[in-house]
Amino acid sequence: MVYDYAGMVALADPTRRKVFELVAEGPRSVANLARTLPVSQPAISHHLKVLKEARLVRAEPRGASNIYHIDPHGLGEMRAWLDQMWGNALDAFRNEINKAKEQK
Amino acid sequence: MVYDYAGMVALADPTRRKVFELVAEGPRSVANLARTLPVSQPAISHHLKVLKEARLVRAEPRGASNIYHIDPHGLGEMRAWLDQMWGNALDAFRNEINKAKEQK
């Protein structure tokens, strides 16, 4: 599986996490997010750009506003990747445990 | 669910990702990692410290060496959190879709 870790990078910043969490609760405009969080509107726009490039959110123009909502597909990709990574890591871990037992 | 995002922050750095991926393949010492990756030994130690505090790896002293392996418990916590977040976000997304349809 190919994954560029963009989702992890995007969620590493606290402010960007809050932006994402708010959008995950329901669609929000840039102005709404800027009013809700203690950062400027350009900062919000920048965070949304990173989240969008990480395929965690999508934009939907609505008049002068830009409504952001989550990107189920991209979010699912990140989840699928973590699931596989988790499985692989645990398999390798169990192999090491068995190898250690054989040493006895 | 309480989660401090430490796992995401830890995996946001490219070098630290490589350290983790190598450890996930099987137990490795600090010296081994330092020989494998193009960074100094103190850099490796620092990355391992971050990964350990994020509960993604654990250390096991073995003589003068320090063998690192994954922390299945901590890794499982991160996976469980992402699973729940994913479910919540999708539920909220579907609610919005239905709301939009009722508007018609």
Added chain:
DNA sequence: CATAATCATAAACCATGGCTTATGATAAAC
């Protein structure tokens, strides 16, 4: 006991990136 190997911590350097202000472009409101 002396030497070599392993590792963690501290200090210093510097690039990355998150933030603000400034600005222009588009759309709604009056």
Added chain:
DNA sequence: GTTTATCATAAGCCATGGTTTATGATTATG
């Protein structure tokens, strides 16, 4: 048509954090 609201981008500032060198502590080796 003028004003107001919304949004994205650019430029500049500055803190965060990733890196290296230096160092000391602990353990194996000879």
